[in-house]
């Protein structure tokens with residue numbers, strides 16, 4: 001192993017830069033050369049890359065986004081796109097590839113592994129926290145903290161004006177962000193795509209809370225549950241209490257990574273380099289019960305990460 005490639009792919013996540021820095025510096029320590037591909041899989045398809053050195057990753061640890069840029073790349077779904085990428089890797093004499101991204105990027109990496117023999121190490125980085133076999137992705141903690149800070153502010157106006165707020169958070173089709181944000185912000189209701197609910201359930205909780213003396217409330221809704229504007233309208237119509245929708249949106253994807261996201265980036269990045277040097281199978285780096293370890297790439301993409309539903313019960317009990 002002499003030369004490794006590195007790519008950030010899919011939606012950016014705070015801490016991707018910290019992960020790039022960690023991989024580059026860990027690889028340099030082990031006398032490896034590092035080639036950074038630009039704009040996700042596009043950089044592999046079009047051979048857009050540059051050499052990275054310990055100094056070229058100075059001053060990026062604390063910033064969100066990714067200095068390598070990223071993309072969602074349609075061409076990578078095609079055989080032609082995958083073959084071009086394999087050729088680019090061979091052309092640049094790459095022996096191992098570190099893929100920093102989410103579930104989609106790892107599905108892409110698995111598809112790429114059919115076209116090349118080079119070893120692949122995945123580093124989970126997505127705000128959605130939806131990578132199977134891994135307790136926490138780089139960027140998740142930052143996104144959750146950003147959303148919680150916003151909800152703390154929304155509480156001020158909700159309480160002052162005796163209103164209910166539906167707060168929509170990201171997470172694509174999954175509820176990991178909504179669950180963590182809802183729990184940490186004391187939301188009265190948390191709605192996730194993994195658990196079916198009816199408008200009557202939501203309205204019932206709001207009405208019960210009013211009877212208990214709670215004149216305002218927060219409903220944290222994952223974007224994957226459907227139309228949150230309609231939900232907010234229905235809540236107002238059926239409870240008689242004013243309801244507003246606040247969509248937190250892309251701010252959740254940006255900003256300075258928290259210490260937690262930076263820590264994970266450092267530990268995962270170092271382990272990825274170690275993995276490329278020592279293991280024969282394509283794997284992703286994961287956090288399991290506080291320990292940094294690995295699982296096979298194939299196993300991770302074949303399975304769906306479960307949501308811990310007991311935390312919904314905990315949040316409900318605490319918000320009584």
Ligand SMILES: Nc1ncnc2c1ncn2[C@@H]1O[C@H](COP(=O)(O)OP(=O)(O)O)[C@@H](O)[C@H]1O
Nearest residue numbers: 010011072073076077101102103104105107108
């Ligand atoms: N099954 C697949 N085959 C080939 N490429 C894929 C596959 N799934 C995802 N990809 C590639 O990985 C990219 C990143 O995945 P995406 O879901 O957008 O983000 P993330 O990695 O953050 O989950 C996609 O834009 C696409 O180029």
Ligand SMILES: O=P(O)(O)OC[C@H]1O[C@](O)(COP(=O)(O)O)[C@@H](O)[C@@H]1O
Nearest residue numbers: 010011102126127128170171172253
């Ligand atoms: O950036 P886009 O294409 O608007 O996609 C938005 C999606 O990206 C995310 O912010 C992050 O998802 P990924 O990590 O899978 O890219 C999701 O929460 C959201 O649904």
Ligand SMILES: [Mg+2]
Nearest residue numbers: 102103104126
């Ligand atoms: Mg994803």
